[in-house]
Amino acid sequence: xxxxxxxxxxxxxLTAFVAAALGIFVVGFRxxxxxxxxxxxxxxxxxxxxxxxxxxxxxGLSLAADGLRWPAMTLxxxxxxxxxxxxxxxxxxxxxxxxxxxxxxxxxGAWPWANDAMTAAARAPxxxxxxxxxxxxxxxxxxxxxxxxxxxxxxxxKTMDLGVLILTYVMLGWGLNIVVGLAGLLDLGYVAFYAxxxxxxxxxxxxxxxxxxxVLPLAGMMAALFGIVLGFPVLRLRxxxxxxxxxxxxxIIRLVIxxxxxxxxxxxxxxxxxxxxxxxxxxxxxxxxxxQTVSEMLGIPFNGIHRLIFLYYIILLLAxxxxxxxxxxxxxxxxxxxxALREDETACRALGINPTNTKLTAFAVGAMFAGFxxxxxxxxxxxxxxxxxxxxxxxxxxxxxxxxxxxxxxxxVLAAVLLIGLPEWFRDLGNYRMLAFGLAxxxxxxxxxxxxxxxxxxxxxxxxxxPAGGG
Amino acid sequence: MxxxxxxxLIDVEHLTMRFGGLLAVDDVSFAARPREITAxxxxxxxxxxxxxxxxxxxxxxxxxRLTLRGGDRDYLLERMLGHEVGQRAKVARTFQNIRLFPxxxxxxxxxxxxxxxxxxxxxxxxxxxxxxGSYRKAEEAGVELARDWLERIELLDDADxxxxxxxxxxxxxxxxxxxxCTEPRLLCLDEPAAGxxxxxxxxxxxxxxxxxxxxxxxMLLIEHDMSVVMNISDHIVVLDYGRKIAEGSPAExxxxxxxxxxxLGTDDEAIDG
Numbered sequence: 102x103x104x105x106x107x108x109x110x111x112x113x114x115l116t117a118f119v120a121a122a123l124g125i126f127v128v129g130f131r132x133x134x135x136x137x138x139x140x141x142x143x144x145x146x147x148x149x150x151x152x153x154x155x156x157x158x159x160x161g162l163s164l165a166a167d168g169l170r171w172p173a174m175t176l177x178x179x180x181x182x183x184x185x186x187x188x189x190x191x192x193x194x195x196x197x198x199x200x201x202x203x204x205x206x207x208x209x210g211a212w213p214w215a216n217d218a219m220t221a222a223a224r225a226p227x228x229x230x231x232x233x234x235x236x237x238x239x240x241x242x243x244x245x246x247x248x249x250x251x252x253x254x255x256x257x258x259k260t261m262d263l264g265v266l267i268l269t270y271v272m273l274g275w276g277l278n279i280v281v282g283l284a285g286l287l288d289l290g291y292v293a294f295y296a297x298x299x300x301x302x303x304x305x306x307x308x309x310x311x312x313x314x315x316v317l318p319l320a321g322m323m324a325a326l327f328g329i330v331l332g333f334p335v336l337r338l339r340x341x342x343x344x345x346x347x348x349x350x351x352x353i354i355r356l357v358i359x360x361x362x363x364x365x366x367x368x369x370x371x372x373x374x375x376x377x378x379x380x381x382x383x384x385x386x387x388x389x390x391x392x393q394t395v396s397e398m399l400g401i402p403f404n405g406i407h408r409l410i411f412l413y414y415i416i417l418l419l420a421x422x423x424x425x426x427x428x429x430x431x432x433x434x435x436x437x438x439x440x441a442l443r444e445d446e447t448a449c450r451a452l453g454i455n456p457t458n459t460k461l462t463a464f465a466v467g468a469m470f471a472g473f474x475x476x477x478x479x480x481x482x483x484x485x486x487x488x489x490x491x492x493x494x495x496x497x498x499x500x501x502x503x504x505x506x507x508x509x510x511x512x513x514v515l516a517a518v519l520l521i522g523l524p525e526w527f528r529d530l531g532n533y534r535m536l537a538f539g540l541a542x543x544x545x546x547x548x549x550x551x552x553x554x555x556x557x558x559x560x561x562x563x564x565x566x567x568p569a570g571g572g
Numbered sequence: 573m574x575x576x577x578x579x580x581l582i583d584v585e586h587l588t589m590r591f592g593g594l595l596a597v598d599d600v601s602f603a604a605r606p607r608e609i610t611a612x613x614x615x616x617x618x619x620x621x622x623x624x625x626x627x628x629x630x631x632x633x634x635x636x637r638l639t640l641r642g643g644d645r646d647y648l649l650e651r652m653l654g655h656e657v658g659q660r661a662k663v664a665r666t667f668q669n670i671r672l673f674p675x676x677x678x679x680x681x682x683x684x685x686x687x688x689x690x691x692x693x694x695x696x697x698x699x700x701x702x703x704x705g706s707y708r709k710a711e712e713a714g715v716e717l718a719r720d721w722l723e724r725i726e727l728l729d730d731a732d733x734x735x736x737x738x739x740x741x742x743x744x745x746x747x748x749x750x751x752x753c754t755e756p757r758l759l760c761l762d763e764p765a766a767g768x769x770x771x772x773x774x775x776x777x778x779x780x781x782x783x784x785x786x787x788x789x790x791m792l793l794i795e796h797d798m799s800v801v802m803n804i805s806d807h808i809v810v811l812d813y814g815r816k817i818a819e820g821s822p823a824e825x826x827x828x829x830x831x832x833x834x835x836l837g838t839d840d841e842a843i844d845g
Contacts, residue, residue: 426701434683434690435697437676441684444673451628451665452754453658454687462697559677561711563719563731 109163117156124148147191154180154199161206170210177206201540212548240511247417251410261409263525265416265481269474270521272420274501274513276470279427281499282508283436284463285443286336287344290351291498293331294324294468296358296490298475303371303485304364313377313480317473324472325465327354332464336457339446351495359487370486376408377415377480384408412481419477423470424510430466432560439463440508440560497521504545506552515553519545579641581606581790582627582649582758587636589622596622597633598814604758604807606790609780611801613794613825614811615834620794621668623811624760626650627792628665629657642757659688664756666747668763668794674736678727678746681735682718685753690714721749725779741772745779752783758790759783765797773797777804802826810834 128151131142157176165173184200250256250264273295280288301320305311311319335346358365365371376384379395384407388394395411396403430436438459441449446456479485501520505512524538545553580603589597597619604610612620625631627638629652638649640661647661657663673681683690691697693710722728725745730738735746744764751759764780765773781804783789795801801808801822808825810818812834818825825831 429701430697433694433697433701434687435694437680437684438687438691440676440680441673441687444675445671447630448667448671448673449684450630450655451658451667451671452685452687452750453655453660453662453664454684455655455659557675557734559732560680561683561715562677563679563715563722563728 105167109160109167112163113156113160116159117152120155121148121152124151144191147195150190150195151198154195154202158202158206162209165206165209165212170213174207174210177203177210179203180206197536201536208544243511243514244421251413256406256410258406258409261406261413263522265409265413266525267517267521268413268416268420269478269481270498270501270517271514272416272423272474273471273498274505274517275420275423275427275510276467276474277498277502278505278508278510278513279430279439279470280463280467281502283427283431283443284439284460286460286463287340287347288464288467289344289348289492289495289499290354291347291467291471292490292492292494293351293354294327294471295475295478295494296354296487297324297327297468298472299479299485299489300358300365300371300475301472302476302479303374306375306480307371307373313375313476317476320476321469321472324475325469328465328468329461332461333457336460336464348492348495351492355487355490358490365487368487370484370488371479372484374479374483374485376483377411377477379411384411412477416474416477416481419473423473426466426470427510435459435462437560500542504542504549504552506549506554506556508557509552509554512552512554516545578605580604581608581641582792583637583639583641584623584627585637585639587623587626587638588634589619589626589631590634596814597626597811599635600811600814600816602809602816602819604790604792606757607784607788608806609784609791609793609804610807610809611793611795611805612809612811613796613801617813618811619814620811621762622814624665624762624792624794627657627758628663628760629654640758658754658756662755662757663760664751664754664758665760666744666751666762666764668766670740670743670747672735672743672747672750675734677732678722678735678738679715679718679731681746681750682721682753683714685750686714686717689755717753721753724782725749741768741775744768744772744776748779748783752787752789756789758792760792762794763796764793765795765800768797770799773800776800780804 125148129143129145129148131144132139133142157180161173161176161180164176180203181200182203184196184198184203190196190199247264247268251261273291277288277291280286280291298320301323302313302316305316305319306313331347331350335343335350338346359368361367378384380398382393382395382398383389384395388397394403395407401407431440438449438454439462441452441454442456442459442463449456449459478489482489497520501513501516504520505514505516519541520538523541549555582604584603585601587597587600588595600619600623602610612623614620622631626633626636627649629649633650636650640647640649640663642661649657649661649663652661658665673684676684690707690710694707719728719731722731725742725748727738727742727746727749730742735743738746744767748759748761748764751761761780765776768776777800780791780793780800784791784804793801793805805822808818808820808822809816810825810828810831817834818828818831820828
């Protein structure tokens with residue numbers, strides 16, 4: 102160990118030096134306007150703390166890479182302790198910086214054990230079969246949990262709201278999964294179809310008095326139509342080119358909504374959108390003229406949470422329809438052609454498959470589900486404006502699909518819970534929750550580069566799977 | 573060999589393909605008969621693959637006519653869109669560098685090949701989504717066809733493995749089976765023996781002969797492996813620098829001085845093997 106330490110120290114010193122050289126102008130000096138011209142404000146202590154943290158962080162990583170897990174983890178623990186201590190560091194950010202560095206070190210130190218455990222589990226006899234059966238069971242368990250959720254004691258306002266939000270993203274993720282995961286078309290403007298669905302419902306309900314259940318299919322068709330109109334000219338592009346054009350299309354839709362004042366009310370948005378009804382009854386304390394409230398119809402006292410529970414079940418149902426539809430499509434020729442297109446477009450053409458039509462169906466179907474989700478969103482929020490349909494939404498949905506494991510349905514659920522649920526739960530962290538979001542993404546990319554669930558289940562089998570325990 | 577008067581399966585007339593200043597194929601004409609293996613040989617860069625790409629709809633020829641004789645009508649391949657050549661005219665092909673769908677299973681690869689047939693049977697997905705019996709029957713028939721082919725290429729046990737995991741020789745055979753699952757009139761094989769060992773190469777010969785004799789499919793074959801070409805071809809077309817320099821039976825081509833000069837050179841061993 103004695104001989105291995107000097108090079109590590111040298112390496113850590115070099116890293117700290119580079120960090121100091123880069124950081125001195127960014128962190129070390131700040132110009133302040135004092136009324137009589139600019140003067141420098143020195144933050145050299147900040148810089149020093151950061152450089153020292155980087156030095157020990159790098160040292161810890163080298164130790165862990167060298168197999169010295171315990172020293173690395175001890176170093177990490179010390180850093181967490183320093184970060185969490187009441188010690189007066191110059192800024193709150195530095196506390197987080199030091200503590201997060203420590204957390205990373207501990208994870209890095211403990212990783213080989215977790216990794217060994219996972220490989221051992223995978224190598225265990227009939228491990229493959231077990232994991233397949235496990236995936237199936239965990240899906241049913243998740244579903245049962247989701248159905249029972251509103252009746253559990255946790256089901257307060259906040260949790261139900263979060264449940265609705267997560268399920269919305271699960272549905273959007275499943276919809277985009279058709280386009281990106283199955284057909285392999287990188288769509289960076291998916292939120293545009295979400296917007297089309299939302300505005301379809303908002304306009305048809307507020308201006309023509311149509312109800313949610315009538316507009317829902319119309320909104321889906323409208324979004325699918327937009328998908329076809331956009332897809333027709335651009336789907337002959339491949340890869341990066343397609344991504345750029347869809348990105349542009351997403352922005353165009355948003356800008357049109359923003360500027361077409363007569364139709365969409367521009368940046369002011371559309372308000373007082375009616376919510377979904379249950380057999381014609383509305384969810385409200387007092388019913389508008391000629392209507393009945395749900396509490397009157399069922400003879401139960403009014404409670405604001407009933408509306409949330411109802412919304413929760415609607416989005417759960419919509420998401421499940423999306424999932425079932427996708428699962429079925431995968432087993433049909435068109436679904437197999439989507440996957441084949443993702444694998445090799447040239448080979449598809451040689452087999453007589455029309456690539457444009459096949460891509461167009463994937464695009465339209467994906468857009469249709471975004472349209473459904475959009476009209477649900479409008480009915481839930483009761484107010485929509487272009488701000489809800491910015492690029493970051495597309496990026497988050499795409500992140501859910503990619504991090505979940507392209508084409509994996511259950512992976513999308515896990516990624517949605519992780520990427521939507523965690524930042525909401527950690528809302529108390531304030532601005533740092535985006536940092537946690539980024540950290541979660543980086544960790545998934547480092548440790549599960551092919552997504553959380555990378556296993557692909559064949560759409561049909563010739564030989565039945567050997568039962569678990571048979572080997 | 574068939575009687576010489578039987579009408580050709582495909583007529584290639586004055587095929588010319590120009591890429592900017594490069595004349596890749598220069599006024600090539602030949603015909604391939606049904607139930608025959610027609611080999612296209614020539615040194616590297618002679619334009620063989622370009623001819624294939626024109627026939628299979630990947631390139632639009634600069635000049636020339638490509639007539640495929642179907643059962644009841646003729647198809648002018650140079651006027652069809654890329655995928656229509658496979659869909660309507662029923663010309664299937666394999667690629668020099670194997671192009672399977674690696675993440676999909678062997679069976680799925682063969683099912684994708686039956687796309688157009690199954691698409692019709694699934695009522696463009698509507699019946700299939702509803703789970704109607706007619707589609708299920710069509711799918712079962714499709715699986716049966718795939719199973720037959722898997723038996724013929726000896727991959728039945730690997731049916732549920734991802735195609736990308738197969739050994740190289742098996743991938744070559746699978747690509748041929750996949751092309752055959754489109755139930756083609758004409759099968760174009762681009763160097764199917766490339767990278768195979770002598771045993772696999774002999775297996776391939778058997779497979780191609782059985783496709784010709786049992787399935788009655790006409791084949792165009794690009795190949796450098798002379799043990800394949802000379803053993804199983806009925807007819808050989810020799811290209812050099814984009815032009816046809818000879819045509820005839822294997823024996824005729826072997827003795828053609830132009831071929832020996834341009835292609836075989838002094839190395840006679842290659843043709844004897």
